[in-house]
Amino acid sequence: MKIEITDLTFKCIIGILDFERVKKQKVVINISFEYEYKKDYFIDYSEVSNLVKTIMKKKKFLLLEDALLIIQKKLNKTYKITKLKIKISNPDILKDCIVSLSC
Template sequence: MKIHIENLTFTCIIGILEFERNNAQEVIINVEIKYAYDDEFINYAEVADFIRAAMIHQKFLLIEDALQYLSVQLKNKFSKINTLYLKITKPSILPDCMVSVSDTTHFNS
């Protein structure tokens, strides 16, 4: 099975510049989770809530750090995950484009 969470949007502190540390900015998160469904499912609402709460609480400096943290924590919380794709977008950081960083993690489970 594959879960898609698209355009999960909220504000949080993320970035290394002074104004990014002082003011929450909008982020957009896209997630793709592959897992083996065998009468137990992964609750996508819990995944979305977990990501939002972690991002707001952790106040990451770099998107890369957020991706690594979320990957480990999501696997710990949802052990059925086999492959995890995460993309974090900062839509307003540059005036003429949206900037994103993404990563795919394959777990041995």
């Protein structure tokens, strides 16, 4: 099975500049991964979404890179998944583009 969580959007503290440490910014996260579905084992995508939001809001990352690596590590540790892909976007930090990181 493949789960895709697209455009998970919320606000959190992220960034290294002074104003980024006090004002929440919008982030957009896309996640996809595969897992082996069994009658007695499935992955609750709402749980995955809430876990990612909780990590982002609690940690208040300085860098998107750090956020990406921590989320990747936590999802791999928590669930039996393969082919994990994560993309974190900060759509409002620059006026003329959307900045994203992915792995």
